[in-house]
Amino acid sequence: MKWLFASVATLALVALAVVVSTEAEGIVISGFFVDDDGTTFEEDIDAIADEDITRGCNPPTNDRFCPNDNVTRGQMAAFLRRALDLPTVDNDFFDDDNGSTFEEDINALAAARITRGCNPPANSRFCPDDSVDRGQMAAFLRRANELPAVDTDHFIDDDTSTFEEDIDAIADDDTTRGCNPPTNDRFCPNDDVTRGQMAAFIRRALGLPFAVLTIPVGDHRAMSCTKDGQRCSLTVDLSANRNYRIQEGLFQANPASSSEQTQFDSSDTRFTLSLDGSAVSLNEISPVSGKGVTNRYWRRDITFSSGTHTLVGQWHWNGALIQTTTLAIRARSS
Numbered sequence: 001m002k003w004l005f006a007s008v009a010t011l012a013l014v015a016l017a018v019v020v021s022t023e024a025e026g027i028v029i030s031g032f033f034v035d036d037d038g039t040t041f042e043e044d045i046d047a048i049a050d051e052d053i054t055r056g057c058n059p060p061t062n063d064r065f066c067p068n069d070n071v072t073r074g075q076m077a078a079f080l081r082r083a084l085d086l087p088t089v090d091n092d093f094f095d096d097d098n099g100s101t102f103e104e105d106i107n108a109l110a111a112a113r114i115t116r117g118c119n120p121p122a123n124s125r126f127c128p129d130d131s132v133d134r135g136q137m138a139a140f141l142r143r144a145n146e147l148p149a150v151d152t153d154h155f156i157d158d159d160t161s162t163f164e165e166d167i168d169a170i171a172d173d174d175t176t177r178g179c180n181p182p183t184n185d186r187f188c189p190n191d192d193v194t195r196g197q198m199a200a201f202i203r204r205a206l207g208l209p210f211a212v213l214t215i216p217v218g219d220h221r222a223m224s225c226t227k228d229g230q231r232c233s234l235t236v237d238l239s240a241n242r243n244y245r246i247q248e249g250l251f252q253a254n255p256a257s258s259s260e261q262t263q264f265d266s267s268d269t270r271f272t273l274s275l276d277g278s279a280v281s282l283n284e285i286s287p288v289s290g291k292g293v294t295n296r297y298w299r300r301d302i303t304f305s306s307g308t309h310t311l312v313g314q315w316h317w318n319g320a321l322i323q324t325t326t327l328a329i330r331a332r333s334s
Helices: 009-016 042-050 073-084 103-111 134-145 164-172 195-206 258-265
Strands: 020-023 026-029 231-239 243-253 270-275 278-280 283-290 293-303 307-317 320-332
Touching: 042 195, 073 103, 073 134, 073 195, 134 164, 134 195, 243 270, 243 307, 258 293, 270 293
Parallel strands: 026 231, 231 320
Antiparallel strands: 020 026, 243 293, 270 278, 270 307, 283 293, 307 320
């Protein structure tokens, strides 16, 4: 019989550029970076990484984001240029960014009138190494999104700020929600913006969806399996209270006999899932053929609360159970 079963989760992991680090006890699903797990802004960071707006803080490896570091004006220029897909320009707008990693980004922002400089009224300098404060950030984002002035005064601590109009504009657009949750009646315009906060501002400003990471139910490279390969187990550590994707199924190798194709198409050929002993419904995706193979697979997005959970996936071929994979999920809130 010319068929074999396999998981499509490995392919999905590669497509998402998810960092999966192997450990003695299993794997850690860290999203795009290994230093933001469980942080307030992890989902925002993964969202802008998925759009190539950020590439990390430790090139060339770039497996870290440094979410607690302050954003410099040069870094801010790079974030916004990638977010807005601004073209390269020939003009050199400022005299203090020559040789800066971000000079091209800075000039692109200046050409788009998103930045005006850091030394008004001359504005011959950009100050690329200075930190961005929240008021300046509001001005950048308001210009980038071309937001109009609003009548609402959203915060009580920006009345004397140069950037009050910008702050109210991005608050009205839900790009910012304040700096003192849950009350959020203050904006803290003079506080520096961290890279994690910047990720949240940009994700909201662009309306980006959260990136959904895939749990590798079928990634047997890191699993402990029986000799016959029918029973496998793995421990997975991940962040609690965010969406993850289970995407699994059977892999059909062609050519196959008509009998094998019938078995492949059978409703008894399926992948089933249970969480903590209860069945989890799955969405079946239409079979996809190409390059001599046909994939039949299922998908489900799932959220784990803090604590330890047991996830069991089972592959069935024409009514027969051919493999069981058990994942111990350790979902951490921080």
